[in-house]
Amino acid sequence: MASLFALVDCNNFYVSCERVFQPALDGKPVVVLSNNDGCIIARSEEAKALGIPMGLPAFQLEQLVPVQDIEVYSSNYALYGDMSARVMATLTQFAPEMEIYSIDEAFLNLTGVAHDLTAYGRRIRLTVKRWTGIPTCIGIGPTKTLAKLANRLAKHCAEAAGVVALTTLPQHDEALAALPVNEVWGIGPSATRLLKSRHITTALQLRQADDRWIRQRLGVVGRRIVWELRGISCLPLALCPVPRQSVTVSRSFGRPITCLAEMHEAVATYTSRAAEKLRRERLLAGRLTVFLSTNRFRDEPQYDNAITLTLPVSSNDTAELLTHALRGIDRIFKDGYHYKKAGVLLTNLGPAHQVQRHLFDTKDRARSQRLMQALDQVNTQMGAGTLRYAAVGLQPRWHRRCARRSPRYTTNWKELVVVRG
Amino acid sequence: MTTRVERVHAPDRFVTCRRPLFLMPVSAGFPSPADDYLEGKLDLNQHLIKHPEATFFVRVTGDSMIDAGIHSGDLLIVDRALEPSHKSVVVAVINGELTVKRLYTRNGKVCLVPDNAQYPSLPIHDAITFEIWGVVTAVFHPV
Numbered sequence: 001m002a003s004l005f006a007l008v009d010c011n012n013f014y015v016s017c018e019r020v021f022q023p024a025l026d027g028k029p030v031v032v033l034s035n036n037d038g039c040i041i042a043r044s045e046e047a048k049a050l051g052i053p054m055g056l057p058a059f060q061l062e063q064l065v066p067v068q069d070i071e072v073y074s075s076n077y078a079l080y081g082d083m084s085a086r087v088m089a090t091l092t093q094f095a096p097e098m099e100i101y102s103i104d105e106a107f108l109n110l111t112g113v114a115h116d117l118t119a120y121g122r123r124i125r126l127t128v129k130r131w132t133g134i135p136t137c138i139g140i141g142p143t144k145t146l147a148k149l150a151n152r153l154a155k156h157c158a159e160a161a162g163v164v165a166l167t168t169l170p171q172h173d174e175a176l177a178a179l180p181v182n183e184v185w186g187i188g189p190s191a192t193r194l195l196k197s198r199h200i201t202t203a204l205q206l207r208q209a210d211d212r213w214i215r216q217r218l219g220v221v222g223r224r225i226v227w228e229l230r231g232i233s234c235l236p237l238a239l240c241p242v243p244r245q246s247v248t249v250s251r252s253f254g255r256p257i258t259c260l261a262e263m264h265e266a267v268a269t270y271t272s273r274a275a276e277k278l279r280r281e282r283l284l285a286g287r288l289t290v291f292l293s294t295n296r297f298r299d300e301p302q303y304d305n306a307i308t309l310t311l312p313v314s315s316n317d318t319a320e321l322l323t324h325a326l327r328g329i330d331r332i333f334k335d336g337y338h339y340k341k342a343g344v345l346l347t348n349l350g351p352a353h354q355v356q357r358h359l360f361d362t363k364d365r366a367r368s369q370r371l372m373q374a375l376d377q378v379n380t381q382m383g384a385g386t387l388r389y390a391a392v393g394l395q396p397r398w399h400r401r402c403a404r405r406s407p408r409y410t411t412n413w414k415e416l417v418v419v420r421g
Numbered sequence: 422m423t424t425r426v427e428r429v430h431a432p433d434r435f436v437t438c439r440r441p442l443f444l445m446p447v448s449a450g451f452p453s454p455a456d457d458y459l460e461g462k463l464d465l466n467q468h469l470i471k472h473p474e475a476t477f478f479v480r481v482t483g484d485s486m487i488d489a490g491i492h493s494g495d496l497l498i499v500d501r502a503l504e505p506s507h508k509s510v511v512v513a514v515i516n517g518e519l520t521v522k523r524l525y526t527r528n529g530k531v532c533l534v535p536d537n538a539q540y541p542s543l544p545i546h547d548a549i550t551f552e553i554w555g556v557v558t559a560v561f562h563p564v
Contacts, residue, residue, distance in 0.1 A: 023552070024517030089474035131475035131502045133554075410477060419512050419519040421483035421491055 003233045004110040004140060004167075006121065007147040008091060008128070009155070011135045013104035014042035017083045018073055020133035021409045021417045030071045033058050036252045036400045037074050074402035082410045086132045094124050099237040107144055109237055121163035140165040144235045145228035148185045149175060149203070176204035176229065186225045191218060203229060243349075244281060249274040250343020253398040256295065257339045263292065264326055265393035270344045271325040272392055275318040276379075278346065279372055284314035284355055286348030288321060290328040295340035305332040313361050314350055317368045318375070321346075322391055383412075469559055475502035477555065479512060479519070485535035486510070486521055495562045497521065499555035510536075510557040515543070516550050521557060 010016060014032040019025045029050055032042040040056045050065055061072070084103045092098060095108035114120035121138040128136050139151025146166050153175055154164040166172055182192040184203050194217055200206050207229040215223045224234040249270040257263050267290055278285055288311060293304030307328045315321060325344055355365070378387045407415035470476045481495050489510055491497070497512070505511050511524045513533060522533035522543070531545040545551045 023514040023519065023554075026517065086474040131472065133501070413478075416478055416480045416496070417519065418480045418482050419497070419521050421481040421486045421493060421495075421521050 001112050002142055004113075004117070004142060005144050005147040005233075005237075006095070006108040006110050006124070006138055006140045007101075007144070007151040008106050008108065008124065008136050008138050009151050010087060010104035011137060011155070012042055012044055013084075013134070014073075014075065014080055015044045015047075016134050017076070017080050018406055019044075020083070022406070025071060028071055029065070029069060030073070031061070032073045032075055033404075034075060036254060037403060038252070041075065072404055074405040076405050076408065078408040078411045079406065083132060083134060087128055087134055087136075090128050090131045091124070094120075094127075097237050097239060099239060107147065107237055110140065117165040117167060118163055121165060122161070125162050136162070138163045140167070142167070142231045143228040143233045144237075145185050145225060146172070146231065149179060149183075152179075152183065172231070173204060176207055177202055179203040181206050184225060184229070186221065191222070194218070244283065245347070245349060247274050247277050247283075247285065247346040247349070248343060249277070250291075250341065250345075251400060252341045253339070254401045255398060257342075257398050258335075258337070260330070260333050260335075262393075262396070262398055263329055263333055263339065263342060264391060265396050266342050266398055267292075267325050267329050267344060268322055268389060268391035269393070269396070270342065271321050272318050272389060274344050274346050275316055275321050275372075276376065278316035278349075279352075279376060282352040283349045284316050284352050285321070285346035286311055286314040286350065287346070288324050288328065289345040289347070290325050290332070290342070291345070292329070292332065292339050292342040294337050298338070298340075301337060303334055303337045305334075307332050310348075313357050313363070313365075314348065314355055316352060317365075317372055318389060319368070320363070322389060326391065469498055470500075471558075472500055472502035475555075476500050479521075481521060481560075485537045485540040486523070488536035488538075489523065489560075490562065491521065491536070491557075491560050492562055495560050497557050497561075498559040500558050501555040503556040503558070505553050505556050512554040512557060514550070514552040514554050519554060524553070 015025075015030045018030065018032070025044075027046065028044070029047040029052075030044040031040045031047050031052060033039065034041045037058050039058055040052065040054060040061070043052055043054065047070060050070070052061070052064060052070075056064070058072070061070070080103065087104070088098070088100050088106055091106055091108060095110055095113060097109040099107040101107055110117070110120070117140050121140055125136050125138055128134060137151055137154040139147045139149065139154050140163075141147040141150045150164040150166045154160045154162055157164070166175055179202060181187055181195050181201055181203055182189070184206060187195070187206070195201070195206065195209075198209075198213070200209055206226060209226060211223065211226070214226050218225075227234050251270065253266065257266060287308060289306055289308040291304070291306035294300065294302050296302060309324050309328050311320075311324060329342075357365075375387050379385065407417070409415060409417045466473075477499050479497050479499055481491055481497060482493050484493050491510075499512050505524055507524065507526050509524055510521065512519055512521050513524075514520075515533070520533070522535055525532040525534050531551070533543040533545065535542070543549075
């Protein structure tokens with residue numbers, strides 16, 4: 001049976017999440033800011049129409065649009081993560097297999113599932129909107145690349161009403177002829193330049209390109225893209241997440257850090273978070289890197305440095321990782337600079353049940369595992385950060401700014417949406 | 422007192438000794454007369470929430486639904502996956518605001534009715550932007 005994939009993509013996802021709980025935002029220009037309220041990472045259609053570009057630094061916003069004409073929100077990842085889980089859970093009823101591609105996109109395997117694909121797509125769209133309040137667009141095609149293309153058409157063509165199914169070859173031709181080659185999934189700027197030199201500027205021309213030339217110049221990845229455009233499925237659904245190769249936790253500070261004590265707090269916080277991620281995925285890290293840097297956009301003395309430490313025994317124990325991380329920071333921290341950012345990177349990851357100890361290792365690892373388990377259990381049940389190591393500081397003043405974060409409507413009892421009775 | 426190893430034996434790999442594997446936990450002592458009748462524990466989540474991905478908790482402020490047992494400050498369980506029907510209690514969006522009322526719908530006409538004689542009903546017409554947000558399935562009222 002010929003394969004069929006659907007790509008379901010949420011529209012302006014972060015903004016849509018805010019609108020579910022604040023319906024008064026419908027139809028208004030709304031933007032959401034990145035970590036530390038730095039730059040714009042989501043815009044409603046109305047904000048796009050005002051000419052606000054993606055990635056605009058927040059401080060430039062008021063030069064573009066009067067403050068009263070636009071609603072600005074800090075990112076509320078607790079909310080977005082939960083809403084994403086709800087959307088994905090809702091989608092599982094529509095296909096036997098699903099690949100969660102990102103926080104707001106999923107591929108569904110629709111092979112043999114429905115006769116009238118457009119009607120099925122409409123049903124999926126309606127159900128997600130009804131159950132979660134999140135609007136989506138759906139593209140359906142015989143390959144993932146064509147499903148992505150169909151999804152793009154669904155987003156931009158008003159007549160499509162949010163669903164496009166590319167199932168017949170004449171439909172493919174029309175869609176591909178109208179698509180510039182750089183919009184094809186997997187074709188980036190340098191590939192675009194290369195193709196242009198051979199007069200290939202549309203997706204249709206790419207589909208008709210010579211196999212051998214493509215293989216020579218764009219490799220097997222390029223050939224897969226061309227075959228996918230031809231309707232030959234080369235990219236299966238990734239049903240299991242790829243095992244992690246590294247864990248990074250790194251953030252900019254809400255305000256610059258100048259003293260070692262505060263840098264200790266920040267790095268301890270990031271290390272704790274990184275250790276939590278390791279334990280959640282049942283991994284151990286064998287190598288730890290800490291790094292710090294000043295703000296390169298400011299006209300002030302610049303310094304950035306990093307140090308990598310190999311752990312004698314791979315670990316995911318917060319106390320142990322803290323010792324190494326703080327020791328690393330002591331080695332690279334220099335007085336007299338305004339630090340903007342620091343981070344922790346854990347590499348050499350291996351499964352937690354395969355720890356290679358050494359002859360002089362005296363640490364009671366079984367006991368520390370039980371301690372970490374208890375710590376994680378308390379934090380899961382009573383809220384993140386309920387139990388913390390003292391090194392992270394009691395009232396850190398460098399914490400990220402999120403002045404305009406909406407309430408965590410779905411994950412915090414004290415922040416539920418209020419309805420008028 | 423030190424313990425010394427006197428002799429080390431190699432295992433005999435040629436003799437097999439079968440043992441039965443019990444799939445049920447076997448407790449010492451008498452079997453429980455309740456064994457054949459054991460049921461699962463009562464789970465409030467399972468009882469109250471039919472569509473977890475579509476269920477939200479909301480807080481109420483105001484007393485227009487007091488006759489339905491919904492007091493100001495109460496917690497509501499709202500299921501967005503349920504089809505609203507005549508006389509169901511719903512959370513609705515009226516001109517951008519979330520409100521909880523009883524839904525009356527007949528012959529294509531819709532009216533939002535409070536469960537409190539002191540408040541007026543709201544018939545829905547074209548000038549009002551109206552949308553059902555979800556159906557209220559339960560209310561928690563602390564005593």
